[in-house]
Amino acid sequence: MSAVHPVLRARRRKEALRNLAFLSPWIIGFAVFFVYPLLSTVYFSFMHYNGFNPPTWTGGRNWSYVFTQYPLFWPALRNTLWLVVVTVTLRVVFGLGIGLLITKIRTGAGLFRTAFYLPYLAPPVAATMAFVFLLNPGTGPVNHLLGGIGLPTPGWFTDPHWSKPALTTLALWGIGDLMVIFMAALLDVPKEQYEAAELDGAGRWARFRYVTLPNISPIVMFAVVTGVIQTMQYYTQPLVAGKVASGVIGNSGQQFEPGYPDKSTLTLPQLVYNLGFQRFDYGSACVVALVLFVLAMVFTALLMRRRSGFLTAED
Amino acid sequence: MTHMTDTAPAPGAASRRTAHTPDPRAARAARRRRTLHWIAVHALGIAAAAFFVLPFVFVVLTALMTDNQALTRSLWPHPFAWSNFRTVWDTPGFLTWWRNTLVYSVAGTVLTVVSSLPVAYALARFRFRGRNLVMVLVISTMMLPPQVVIIPMYLFWTKQLHMDGTLWPLIIPMAFGDAFTIFLLRQFLLTIPKEYTEAAKVDGCGELRTLLTVIVPMIRPAIAAVALFQFFACWNDYFGPQIYASSNPAAWTLSYGLESFKGAHHTNWNLTMAATVLVMAPVIVVFFFAQKAFIEGVTLTGVKG
Numbered sequence: 001m002s003a004v005h006p007v008l009r010a011r012r013r014k015e016a017l018r019n020l021a022f023l024s025p026w027i028i029g030f031a032v033f034f035v036y037p038l039l040s041t042v043y044f045s046f047m048h049y050n051g052f053n054p055p056t057w058t059g060g061r062n063w064s065y066v067f068t069q070y071p072l073f074w075p076a077l078r079n080t081l082w083l084v085v086v087t088v089t090l091r092v093v094f095g096l097g098i099g100l101l102i103t104k105i106r107t108g109a110g111l112f113r114t115a116f117y118l119p120y121l122a123p124p125v126a127a128t129m130a131f132v133f134l135l136n137p138g139t140g141p142v143n144h145l146l147g148g149i150g151l152p153t154p155g156w157f158t159d160p161h162w163s164k165p166a167l168t169t170l171a172l173w174g175i176g177d178l179m180v181i182f183m184a185a186l187l188d189v190p191k192e193q194y195e196a197a198e199l200d201g202a203g204r205w206a207r208f209r210y211v212t213l214p215n216i217s218p219i220v221m222f223a224v225v226t227g228v229i230q231t232m233q234y235y236t237q238p239l240v241a242g243k244v245a246s247g248v249i250g251n252s253g254q255q256f257e258p259g260y261p262d263k264s265t266l267t268l269p270q271l272v273y274n275l276g277f278q279r280f281d282y283g284s285a286c287v288v289a290l291v292l293f294v295l296a297m298v299f300t301a302l303l304m305r306r307r308s309g310f311l312t313a314e315d
Numbered sequence: 316m317t318h319m320t321d322t323a324p325a326p327g328a329a330s331r332r333t334a335h336t337p338d339p340r341a342a343r344a345a346r347r348r349r350t351l352h353w354i355a356v357h358a359l360g361i362a363a364a365a366f367f368v369l370p371f372v373f374v375v376l377t378a379l380m381t382d383n384q385a386l387t388r389s390l391w392p393h394p395f396a397w398s399n400f401r402t403v404w405d406t407p408g409f410l411t412w413w414r415n416t417l418v419y420s421v422a423g424t425v426l427t428v429v430s431s432l433p434v435a436y437a438l439a440r441f442r443f444r445g446r447n448l449v450m451v452l453v454i455s456t457m458m459l460p461p462q463v464v465i466i467p468m469y470l471f472w473t474k475q476l477h478m479d480g481t482l483w484p485l486i487i488p489m490a491f492g493d494a495f496t497i498f499l500l501r502q503f504l505l506t507i508p509k510e511y512t513e514a515a516k517v518d519g520c521g522e523l524r525t526l527l528t529v530i531v532p533m534i535r536p537a538i539a540a541v542a543l544f545q546f547f548a549c550w551n552d553y554f555g556p557q558i559y560a561s562s563n564p565a566a567w568t569l570s571y572g573l574e575s576f577k578g579a580h581h582t583n584w585n586l587t588m589a590a591t592v593l594v595m596a597p598v599i600v601v602f603f604f605a606q607k608a609f610i611e612g613v614t615l616t617g618v619k620g
Contacts (some may be wrong), residue, residue: 022437025430029491040467104356115364123551126591184614193441231459236553272462298457
């Protein structure tokens with residue numbers, strides 16, 4: 001240690017200071033807006049606190065309340081799992097399909113691409129309100145069209161069996177980002193591999209199965225894991241859909257039935273809001289927040305595995 | 316990275332192939348197969364486009380209907396009630412929400428980009444112990460649902476700093492780097508050869524000056540992309556304003572205020588949809604001016620840089 005030349009040591013110190021200076025915004029932000037609140041969340045999860053009286057220690061009571069008595073926890077977890085499995089699967093299949101389609105389109109490709117991409121940009125509240133209107137069972141144009149060609153006309157956001165499929169449809173509408181990512185990956189598949197496969201007599205399906213899929217598998221993995229994380233965070237769309245479909249007026253602060261209809265649109269992030277900001281039970285809200293944290297981190301760990309192609313080796 | 320051009324074959328390609336085919340019948344069959352394929356692909360494309368575009372069409376058509384007509388099943392507005400947009404625009408609060416949204420989005424974007432740039436630069440260029448750990452932590456915070464830390468954050472901003480009913484609790488944190496912006500800028504920076512910055516260093520440039528005079532002009536498209544993402548993240552944010560601004564309608568944003576157009580007794584779908592159009596419109600207008608930056612940014616989130 002002492003063998004390090006003083007000049008070298010001085011330079012190292014200068015470099016360390018420089019690194020610290022460049023990283024300082026993030027370091028401060030990480031400490032103040034991540035580490036501190038996360039530790040506080042753990043702390044509050046063992047406290048009884050309503051924001052007015054000073055917090056008091058309750059041990060595991062918030063935890064047992066959330067898991068055994070809070071009537072919304074298990075439905076929300078079940079809904080989240082449903083949405084994760086169904087929405088993510090459909091998003092990947094549909095996104096890949098749209099990606100494949102756009103690489104095949106010759107005439108007006110730019111127009112098609114814009115059409116497929118635009119909904120991704122629609123503000124979630126606006127998109128949700130639009131879909132609640134479009135899928136309105138009585139006056140909405142979708143059931144009008146479905147009825148017109150003799151198909152069943154579901155209740156969509158007003159029917160607990162159809163509200164999650166309606167949310168999934170809304171999610172599929174905003175698939176533009178995935179389409180672009182899949183398209184870039186598809187165009188990166190080496191052409192020679194297709195030609196070689198064709199010489200071997202491979203048909204369309206065989207070429208897709210043995211050339212395309214292996215080449216884009218890291219992107220499929222990326223789409224699955226980011227999709228899981230996004231769906232777990234689903235907040236604005238299910239909340240606004242439930243509120244608007246149930247007829248609650250605006251932001252008047254009027255209490256609404258959480259997860260309307262029949263808890264079917266509840267997701268975990270909504271419970272944090274319900275417990276913390278409507279029932280002022282900050283301790284229990286922190287329990288749900290920690291459940292959400294553990295779930296998010298499990299999937300983030302998966303994403304950072306080598307195979308996902310997400311963290312690039314920069315050397 | 317950007318294979319945005321059509322992959323249509325060169326004009327001569329087809330005729331060359333025909334020239335090598337001795338049997339004109341086989342050539343005709345091949346041509347017919349190609350035509351059928353073209354038709355099938357484009358028919359599928361139009362069906363898909365209908366799914367993506369029709370919601371916009373119905374929203375605009377409903378925005379132009381009268382209150383009574385919006386409650387019927389007819390799809391085409393008669394008469395065209397252009398005054399709906401006027402009504403929404405003149406609604407008390409609407410212009411305030413518009414201004415709040417703009418302030419939140421612009422301030423948020425500027426602060427985020429300025430504070431994230433040096434961090435991304437350090438993570439892409441400097442070698443130091445713990446760099447990978449920092450990267451892992453950045454990505455972890457990027458994936459974190461905002462609800463996880465909202466309880467202590469809310470108590471901190473409102474009980475200690477008394478900023479309830481303002482957008483400050485949303486704007487101030489943006490001066491401390493944003494994980495997604497840092498991640499995306501770093502992905503861009505990794506694609507720039509080290510030789511450029513090394514040359515500047517040989518000329519005696521310090522790191523900060525290298526960043527500002529060499530790197531920033533080179534990654535202008537990247538900065539445009541992350542700025543747009545951040546701008547729309549703020550523009551679209553619902554949860555943040557709901558937590559901090561809900562108690563004070565003068566601090567609401569468009570995304571949060573939008574629900575108020577539902578009317579007092581029943582949903583005024585025509586006004587609601589007119590308001591929806593007015594909230595979506597800026598996003599769409601900006602997109603048409605900055606398509607390339609957007610698409611490059613999206614591509615870089617998912618593909619190796």
